[in-house]
Amino acid sequence: MAQVKPSLAKGTRDFSSDEMEKRNFIFNTLKKVFKKYGYNEIQTPSFENLSTLTGKYGDEGDKLIFKILNSGDYLSKASPDLLASKDSTKLIPYISEKALRYDLTVPFARYVVMHQNDITLPFKRFQIQPVWRADRPQRGRYREFYQCDVDVVGSASMLNEAEFILIYKESLQALGLKDFTIKLNNRKILTGIAELIGKPELIVDMTVAIDKLDKIGLEGVNKELLERGFTEQDLAILQPIILLEGTSAQKLESLKQTLASSQTGLAGIAEIEKVFDIIRHLVPNEDLFTSIVELDITLARGLNYYTGCIFEVKTNEVAMGSIGGGGRYDDLTGMFGLKDLTGVGVSFGADRIYDVLEELNLFPESTSSSTLVLICNFDEQSELYSLPIVQELREQGIASELYPSSVKLKKQMTYADNKKIPYVLLVGEEEMNTGLLSLKDMKSGEQHKLTKSELLSFLVKNNS
Amino acid sequence: MAQVKPSLAKGTRDFSSDEMEKRNFIFNTLKKVFKKYGYNEIQTPSFENLSTLTGKYGDEGDKLIFKILNSGDYLSKASPDLLASKDSTKLIPYISEKALRYDLTVPFARYVVMHQNDITLPFKRFQIQPVWRADRPQRGRYREFYQCDVDVVGSASMLNEAEFILIYKESLQALGLKDFTIKLNNRKILTGIAELIGKPELIVDMTVAIDKLDKIGLEGVNKELLERGFTEQDLAILQPIILLEGTSAQKLESLKQTLASSQTGLAGIAEIEKVFDIIRHLVPNEDLFTSIVELDITLARGLNYYTGCIFEVKTNEVAMGSIGGGGRYDDLTGMFGLKDLTGVGVSFGADRIYDVLEELNLFPESTSSSTLVLICNFDEQSELYSLPIVQELREQGIASELYPSSVKLKKQMTYADNKKIPYVLLVGEEEMNTGLLSLKDMKSGEQHKLTKSELLSFLVKNNS
Numbered sequence: 001m002a003q004v005k006p007s008l009a010k011g012t013r014d015f016s017s018d019e020m021e022k023r024n025f026i027f028n029t030l031k032k033v034f035k036k037y038g039y040n041e042i043q044t045p046s047f048e049n050l051s052t053l054t055g056k057y058g059d060e061g062d063k064l065i066f067k068i069l070n071s072g073d074y075l076s077k078a079s080p081d082l083l084a085s086k087d088s089t090k091l092i093p094y095i096s097e098k099a100l101r102y103d104l105t106v107p108f109a110r111y112v113v114m115h116q117n118d119i120t121l122p123f124k125r126f127q128i129q130p131v132w133r134a135d136r137p138q139r140g141r142y143r144e145f146y147q148c149d150v151d152v153v154g155s156a157s158m159l160n161e162a163e164f165i166l167i168y169k170e171s172l173q174a175l176g177l178k179d180f181t182i183k184l185n186n187r188k189i190l191t192g193i194a195e196l197i198g199k200p201e202l203i204v205d206m207t208v209a210i211d212k213l214d215k216i217g218l219e220g221v222n223k224e225l226l227e228r229g230f231t232e233q234d235l236a237i238l239q240p241i242i243l244l245e246g247t248s249a250q251k252l253e254s255l256k257q258t259l260a261s262s263q264t265g266l267a268g269i270a271e272i273e274k275v276f277d278i279i280r281h282l283v284p285n286e287d288l289f290t291s292i293v294e295l296d297i298t299l300a301r302g303l304n305y306y307t308g309c310i311f312e313v314k315t316n317e318v319a320m321g322s323i324g325g326g327g328r329y330d331d332l333t334g335m336f337g338l339k340d341l342t343g344v345g346v347s348f349g350a351d352r353i354y355d356v357l358e359e360l361n362l363f364p365e366s367t368s369s370s371t372l373v374l375i376c377n378f379d380e381q382s383e384l385y386s387l388p389i390v391q392e393l394r395e396q397g398i399a400s401e402l403y404p405s406s407v408k409l410k411k412q413m414t415y416a417d418n419k420k421i422p423y424v425l426l427v428g429e430e431e432m433n434t435g436l437l438s439l440k441d442m443k444s445g446e447q448h449k450l451t452k453s454e455l456l457s458f459l460v461k462n463n464s
Numbered sequence: 465m466a467q468v469k470p471s472l473a474k475g476t477r478d479f480s481s482d483e484m485e486k487r488n489f490i491f492n493t494l495k496k497v498f499k500k501y502g503y504n505e506i507q508t509p510s511f512e513n514l515s516t517l518t519g520k521y522g523d524e525g526d527k528l529i530f531k532i533l534n535s536g537d538y539l540s541k542a543s544p545d546l547l548a549s550k551d552s553t554k555l556i557p558y559i560s561e562k563a564l565r566y567d568l569t570v571p572f573a574r575y576v577v578m579h580q581n582d583i584t585l586p587f588k589r590f591q592i593q594p595v596w597r598a599d600r601p602q603r604g605r606y607r608e609f610y611q612c613d614v615d616v617v618g619s620a621s622m623l624n625e626a627e628f629i630l631i632y633k634e635s636l637q638a639l640g641l642k643d644f645t646i647k648l649n650n651r652k653i654l655t656g657i658a659e660l661i662g663k664p665e666l667i668v669d670m671t672v673a674i675d676k677l678d679k680i681g682l683e684g685v686n687k688e689l690l691e692r693g694f695t696e697q698d699l700a701i702l703q704p705i706i707l708l709e710g711t712s713a714q715k716l717e718s719l720k721q722t723l724a725s726s727q728t729g730l731a732g733i734a735e736i737e738k739v740f741d742i743i744r745h746l747v748p749n750e751d752l753f754t755s756i757v758e759l760d761i762t763l764a765r766g767l768n769y770y771t772g773c774i775f776e777v778k779t780n781e782v783a784m785g786s787i788g789g790g791g792r793y794d795d796l797t798g799m800f801g802l803k804d805l806t807g808v809g810v811s812f813g814a815d816r817i818y819d820v821l822e823e824l825n826l827f828p829e830s831t832s833s834s835t836l837v838l839i840c841n842f843d844e845q846s847e848l849y850s851l852p853i854v855q856e857l858r859e860q861g862i863a864s865e866l867y868p869s870s871v872k873l874k875k876q877m878t879y880a881d882n883k884k885i886p887y888v889l890l891v892g893e894e895e896m897n898t899g900l901l902s903l904k905d906m907k908s909g910e911q912h913k914l915t916k917s918e919l920l921s922f923l924v925k926n927n928s
Contacts, residue, residue, distance in 0.1 A: 008509060009513050012509030014509070014579070020506060021504075021505075037858065038835045038838075038883075040834055041481055042484060043478070046476075046596070047476065048472075048473055049473050064535075066562075068531070068564070069532065071598035072527070075552045083548065083550070084547065086539045095533070096533055098473050098530075114472070114478070115478070120882040125481065156869075278851060281848055282851045282852065282855040284852055387742060388746065391747055399500045400502070401501070401588075404586060404619040404621035404624060419502075
């Protein structure tokens, strides 16, 4: 066996138990909210047939898909000519038929189509799994990372959109975030604007440019619009729309006037009004619209994909890109031959949320360790005395450990410290003689003498 | 976008929400027990550097590792001669530097070595993650499957072995299993037997053969032993040891006589006796040894690997191979240059346990759905009336759905049926007028008229 100096594959991470507790805090919080809204978990395999993934993410995306080498004599199907030409791209289909999941959306579409006779529409599912991309790794960007997607397919009702806004609100608040904005737009409004200018064919160029308003400012947007085929006159029409100010309700009123000539534009406005209306009925006593929900006409996201409402979520407490987004799509499963199935979904950026919670110190302290009490091991006598105690504690549901050897007490204390174990039980000669056990609170340093039954009830009480 | 008839990659599976609930029941049950014994979760990346994995699983194992094709112009490092020779095996290191995790053990060893300055010994971790093997798929054998490993490194104490037996017992009982056997052996006893015969160099051959006693019977074992270099005289010595009968204590007494000349053999016996002794102290009022724990001298498992105690678990309720196993190893991290770190661990076969629980109908009914109540949607009026109710239910922690459109009631009922939603709320004209809502119990078919506050308290009470 050759000895290798171990290292991680580029762009991948180990997660320590501390990190896992924090990650699970995020995932469990999200799952709990998703389930409350009737969404259930599914999982798809880590790799798919390459043909399932190819062509779904554009040429750039195709390059970032991790391909898996066929097993066995994988070169047997490759012609000598092809090998001699050393054309890496052309050779791929001959030596690789599987690839790692690139996102959760395409596998979900495949799932819906393959299981269309088993699932009941509307089909509400969430999925929390890793995806892999052959991106150049950099700070905050990994080659393996988790996506958390919640989608419903087979329902056109704006109730779904309204509930996603509440799912965002409830999830982020449950995670401890206090100040965040859920931005909303509608692809049909963007279409209406392009129609108004008389250049519906340039809608992608228009939205790509105005989506950057936050980053490059109005001047930058205008410059890009001119480069992308718009005229100064077009800009004059666009300007007041892009810079629309006021409450969401005021913006909608203004847009109704502006887009009066566009059926599609008005339909988009009506959808947003319907979403707002449903929210007002769902939570009658709360005005979400003054603080959390905001209509943002510049919001586009992966536009080619979305056909109705578009969402994006940002925290206002930390400088960070969007921590979530989504929208409605009318033809997700069309790529696999199942037409006219509408759907809407949102996604949570788990890694970014992790960084935000870390920076704001929002992870609950109790997630840092699972062991509540360590029994120190003084000698064989104390070990034998402690064995039934540690097991009785476990039978009461208390996570407990007996240090497995009688090394120096300092070392055992360090073990408790490093594992952030809140209580240490000391069972020395005096304790065994009197039956009064010494329980040390590692945070306060206080020490109490307790009988075994007092110990049990104290720890049961302090077991969260 | 080319249209593809969707299919799963060979040997992989989708998991429906029903299956996910059941799988999560298993994983959550195991995690809870692991944590009670002081084990914490870690995770390692799905792919490792190929060099980390190669050479760790034997030649056959190396072939079953899924290799990931390098990104970009992956052929650039391959010489034309090598390509012309079409030698698939030799080409691998030039076009692939990453590979999918084959098991959780080698990545764990890498983790311990890489993080040796951050972790505190004894380091107790569990890991529940998928692994991938390019095996030929068949019934019950998949190319992607989960492993659940629990290990401690840095402690030689037999307390760990004793606790693993209790972890097995407690986990399997928590899953609902009633009749299972935890088999125990010790590599040193096997060494002692090989010494007794005077052929210590044939220990692997000996154990590979006698490990098959269950499957091929005594005659088969003897035949294989003769083929592997043992003589009829050797068999005469081995026979009574292999066929040792009686309680574990009786077997140990007998072995002490037989292996009196082997230091190693006696050390193995002493380790097992120590494990039994510790268990008797941990659970003084229970005699595990008459029913659950059994000394089995023929048990070997991946012997080259284990150096002390060896475990294997079988259910006696269903015909099924082992559902778990493990043992002590003294040089796991040696492959990465960290010597003399002893460890012991066990593993649970999640897929097999799933099949066993399914066959015995042991999955709790409540795991089948997460939504407790569906509010039916009669018309716009009933939808508006129901919106604040569905949200109030959620605020009480009750998973609830309002059907998103007013399709035929039959369709809505089918939705509830298929999702196994236990209660359906009917809000028609009469209900809105009287304020008495109709709650239907989908199992009994009974229907009750309740005020909104009665509804809330009823559902809160029935929310498990």
